[in-house]
Amino acid sequence: MAYLTFKEYQQNGFTMITDETIFDQHEVAAETQIDITTQFFYNADYAAHSLVDDLVGNQWQVFRAKQFKRAVALQCDYFDEVGADTPIGIANQDLSSIEIGRTHVQANSNVNATNFGKTGLANGVVAILAQIGLMSRAVSYR
Numbered sequence: 001m002a003y004l005t006f007k008e009y010q011q012n013g014f015t016m017i018t019d020e021t022i023f024d025q026h027e028v029a030a031e032t033q034i035d036i037t038t039q040f041f042y043n044a045d046y047a048a049h050s051l052v053d054d055l056v057g058n059q060w061q062v063f064r065a066k067q068f069k070r071a072v073a074l075q076c077d078y079f080d081e082v083g084a085d086t087p088i089g090i091a092n093q094d095l096s097s098i099e100i101g102r103t104h105v106q107a108n109s110n111v112n113a114t115n116f117g118k119t120g121l122a123n124g125v126v127a128i129l130a131q132i133g134l135m136s137r138a139v140s141y142r
Contacts, residue, residue, distance in 0.1 A: 001044055001052075002024075002027055002028075002031070003027070003030075003031055003034075003042065003051060003068070003069065003072045004027055004030075004069050004072040004073055004076070006020045006023045006024070006027075008069060008073075009023060009027075009073050009076065012069070012070065012073055014073045014074075014076075014077060016077045016080055016081070017076060017077065017080050022080065023076060025085065026075075026076040026079040026080055026085050027072065027076055029079060029085035030072050030075035030076050030079065030085070031072070033075065033119060033120045033121055034071065034072060034075065034121070034125070034129070036119070037119055037121060037126070037129065037134075037135070038129060038134040038135070041134050042054075042065075042068060051065055051068065051069075063132070064132045064133070067128050067131070067132045068128075068129075068132065068134070070128060071125045071128040071129055074122060074124050074125050074128070075121060075122060075125045078121075078122035078124075078125065085120075
């Protein structure tokens with residue numbers, strides 16, 4: 001099950017992606033990158049937490065689930081804006097200069113400035129995930 005549907009994306013005020021097929025492609029890629037970064041917090045196969053249950057849970061769970069969906073939507077927009085949906089694709093999009101013969105063109109590209117480390121996640125997405133507690137790397141003492 002997808003973390004975010006195209007209909008939810010639109011209902012939450014996101015309008016950058018207008019093609020559902022492109023959205024679906026970006027959403028799958030966003031799921032992968034967010035799962036890796038959040039240690040599969042809402043992943044259905046891992047089943048540690050349920051996004052569906054949290055959307056009807058207590059106030060904190062509802063807030064966390066809605067913000068999580070918002071982070072997925074922002075990540076989809078980020079992928080669409082940079083024109084790639086993998087960390088390597090994003091790195092390749094950050095072409096800072098090209099030289100053909102005696103012609104040298106240098107762009108002032110700042111894709112890396114908007115990307116959190118080498119994760120492929122947008123800085124805004126990481127900020128949301130951190131605020132809802134999904135970026136901590138604690139070791140269980142139990």
